[in-house]
Amino acid sequence: MNENATSLVAPSLLREIVCPHCWHRFEPDNAVWIATHGDLYGDDKLGDDAMRRFLPTRFNVDGDALDPKGGVATATACPRCHLRIPRRQFELPTLIFSILGAPGSGKSYLLASMLWQTRQILPTQFHLSFADSDATMNARLIEYEERQFLANDPDRLTWLAKTEEQGDLYDRVRIDERTINLPKPFLFNIGPTSQHPHADRASGLSRVLCLYDNAGESFLPGADETLGPVTGHLGQSEALFFCFDPTQDPRFRSACSGLSSDPQMVQARTSDRESSPGRTGATSRQDTILTEAISRVRRGAGLREDQKIRGMLLVLVTKWDAWEYLLPGIDPHPPYASIGPGRMGIDEARIKSVSDAVQSLLQRTCAEMVSAAQAISDTVLFMPVSATGVSPEVDPESGQLGVRPRDLRPRWAEVPMLMAIARRTRGLIDLGKPK
Numbered sequence: 001m002n003e004n005a006t007s008l009v010a011p012s013l014l015r016e017i018v019c020p021h022c023w024h025r026f027e028p029d030n031a032v033w034i035a036t037h038g039d040l041y042g043d044d045k046l047g048d049d050a051m052r053r054f055l056p057t058r059f060n061v062d063g064d065a066l067d068p069k070g071g072v073a074t075a076t077a078c079p080r081c082h083l084r085i086p087r088r089q090f091e092l093p094t095l096i097f098s099i100l101g102a103p104g105s106g107k108s109y110l111l112a113s114m115l116w117q118t119r120q121i122l123p124t125q126f127h128l129s130f131a132d133s134d135a136t137m138n139a140r141l142i143e144y145e146e147r148q149f150l151a152n153d154p155d156r157l158t159w160l161a162k163t164e165e166q167g168d169l170y171d172r173v174r175i176d177e178r179t180i181n182l183p184k185p186f187l188f189n190i191g192p193t194s195q196h197p198h199a200d201r202a203s204g205l206s207r208v209l210c211l212y213d214n215a216g217e218s219f220l221p222g223a224d225e226t227l228g229p230v231t232g233h234l235g236q237s238e239a240l241f242f243c244f245d246p247t248q249d250p251r252f253r254s255a256c257s258g259l260s261s262d263p264q265m266v267q268a269r270t271s272d273r274e275s276s277p278g279r280t281g282a283t284s285r286q287d288t289i290l291t292e293a294i295s296r297v298r299r300g301a302g303l304r305e306d307q308k309i310r311g312m313l314l315v316l317v318t319k320w321d322a323w324e325y326l327l328p329g330i331d332p333h334p335p336y337a338s339i340g341p342g343r344m345g346i347d348e349a350r351i352k353s354v355s356d357a358v359q360s361l362l363q364r365t366c367a368e369m370v371s372a373a374q375a376i377s378d379t380v381l382f383m384p385v386s387a388t389g390v391s392p393e394v395d396p397e398s399g400q401l402g403v404r405p406r407d408l409r410p411r412w413a414e415v416p417m418l419m420a421i422a423r424r425t426r427g428l429i430d431l432g433k434p435k
């Protein structure tokens with residue numbers, strides 16, 4: 001190894017990193033680099049359109065690798081799947097949070113609102129910077145946010161497409177003689193700003209946050225995993241956000257009967273359901289989806305079927321706007337409070353009391369959800385969330401369910417993310433009692 005190559009293992013680099021694409025763990029100096037010379041198209045794992053990946057032997061004075069034709073390479077990739085990994089991931093520990101739930105349970109809408117809200121709230125209220133690690137990799141999510149929150153015509157109905165099990169949300173890679181799909185990660189850098197109480201320790205506290213948007217079908221029991229381990233992040237995850245959708249539960253629907261005008265709360269006739277792209281009135285056994293997902297987590301982590309998982313579990317009861325009448329006592333204001341001069345924290349006591357209220361509601365309507373969650377983790381929190389704050393309406397032309405951007409009022413959409421950051425890291429977000 002030449003002198004410059006040793007800079008790759010300088011102290012600022014982590015000793016081991018986890019690939020956000022295939023979850024392979026490797027040492028930074030085993031990373032491959034991405035060639036830039038125009039003659040070096042074609043990679044054995046990624047196909048003819050990708051630039052070749054190579055192990056470097058020569059570096060320039062800036063520490064960038066030179067490809068076999070002398071092109072300056074600045075980007076690095078995973079040695080197993082060859083997909084690109086932003087440079088920051090070699091320096092900052094990665095936190096993976098997984099969003100899971102039935103088809104149509106509200107995962108993609110929640111992801112869009114969660115990020116939109118987090119981008120506004122973290123810098124202004126918690127003195128944390130929150131930025132895309134790489135805008136190209138996050139393009140799909142940025143498009144979701146723009147559709148919802150930055151529409152040209154805020155009065156026009158807009159919607160997010162159902163997440164597919166194949167297509168442009170996945171990378172196709174050839175590994176071990178097999179072509180598999182890997183879900184594209186969304187990556188963010190998070191760290192203290194100069195006003196944060198621990199600004200002096202910014203480099204040690206900063207993290208890369210990694211999220212995915214899966215299709216609900218990929219979580220169904222018996223889902224075909226031959227296309228690829230598309231839910232493999234579950235086993236690496238620090239926090240699981242399980243989206244429980246009350247509108248898909250007949251007992252919840254009847255409890256809301258006459259109270260909610262949300263089209264999803266209406267029990268559709270089978271014939272309507274089949275012809276309706278809005279998929280209202282669908283019913284699914286959501287506790288089995290959670291249990292199946294956790295079996296995958298346990299298999300991935302080598303745990304027995306009765307062992308509790310390492311990460312925290314948040315059961316997010318989605319579409320809060322459509323069932324709020326069932327728990328009129330909950331204060332919808334965000335559960336943040338000043339915990340000292342210039343310091344905002346999460347009001348943990350309020351989160352716990354809301355969790356207790358939501359848990360007892362679930363206990364009354366679908367007790368199996370509560371037992372499934374408690375069998376999985378010792379630290380379950382139940383949380384109401386609404387990505388939109390309003391019911392969708394049916395677009396007369398397409399039959400799709402859509403919302404008008406002007407009406408969007410996300411409620412607690414970012415709270416699961418902030419809570420998970422607070423619990424799974426130290427020093428970034430404080431948990432405490434208001435002063």
Ligand SMILES: Nc1nc2c(ncn2[C@@H]2O[C@H](COP(=O)(O)OP(=O)(O)OP(=O)(O)O)[C@@H](O)[C@H]2O)c(=O)[nH]1
Pocket residue numbers: 101102103104105106107108109110160161162163164214215216217262278318319320321322385386387388389390391392401402
């Ligand atoms: N009332 C209400 N409806 C919502 C909310 N969030 C999402 N929806 C509706 O729920 C439906 C499904 O939402 P998605 O986010 O696409 O669901 P998903 O879990 O990503 O579904 P798949 O991609 O199929 O796995 C959409 O028609 C939305 O209009 C919400 O906060 N309130």
Ligand SMILES: [Mg+2]
Pocket residue numbers: 107108109161162163213214215216
């Ligand atoms: Mg989706």
Ligand SMILES: [Zn+2]
Pocket residue numbers: 019020021022023024078079080081082083
């Ligand atoms: Zn990889």
